[in-house]
Amino acid sequence: IFIETGSECPPVSVEGDWxxxxxxxxxxxxxxxxxxxxxxxxxxxxxxxxEGAPRAAVYFSSPEVRERVLARxxxxxxxxxxxxxxxxxxxxxxxxxxxxxxxxxxSLERKASGLL
Numbered sequence: 001i002f003i004e005t006g007s008e009c010p011p012v013s014v015e016g017d018w019x020x021x022x023x024x025x026x027x028x029x030x031x032x033x034x035x036x037x038x039x040x041x042x043x044x045x046x047x048x049x050x051e052g053a054p055r056a057a058v059y060f061s062s063p064e065v066r067e068r069v070l071a072r073x074x075x076x077x078x079x080x081x082x083x084x085x086x087x088x089x090x091x092x093x094x095x096x097x098x099x100x101x102x103x104x105x106x107s108l109e110r111k112a113s114g115l116l
Contacts, residue, residue: 009066011048011057014075016084023049026084027056029077034058040075041068066090 018026027049034042043065049056060066069075075086 009060009063010090011059012066012069013089014056014058015087015089016054016077018054018079018084020052022079023051026077026079029079030056030058030086033075033077034060034069041065041072043068 014030016026027047030049031045031047034040034045034047036042042060044061045065046059047056048059058069060069070088070090075088076083077086078084
């Protein structure tokens with residue numbers, strides 16, 4: 001199997017009922033939430049929130065962590081004393097939010113070798 005070194009994990013799309021004014025605070029909450037293995041089954045990641053829309057993209061550093069998060073049924077965060085249900089999907093959000101190089105070659109090789 002040929003694997004490009006510049007390959008990336010596709011982002012996980014996160015949507016919920018938050019206002020544009022809450023986007024910055026929510027981005028920080030999502031970062032903490034998705035980095036927590038206990039809270040979200042997550043791990044090392046980067047969050048990019050879409051300005052003016054209740055949507056964010058989460059880029060995980062390994063495909064294993066990404067799959068673990070997607071496999072978990074319920075995701076929620078508390079913002080301004082309100083519980084926000086998060087809807088996750090594995091489709092890419094917006095090309096503007098895409099940045100290459102967030103899956104390490106080693107983790108991709110491990111995943112590929114497990115498939116052989």
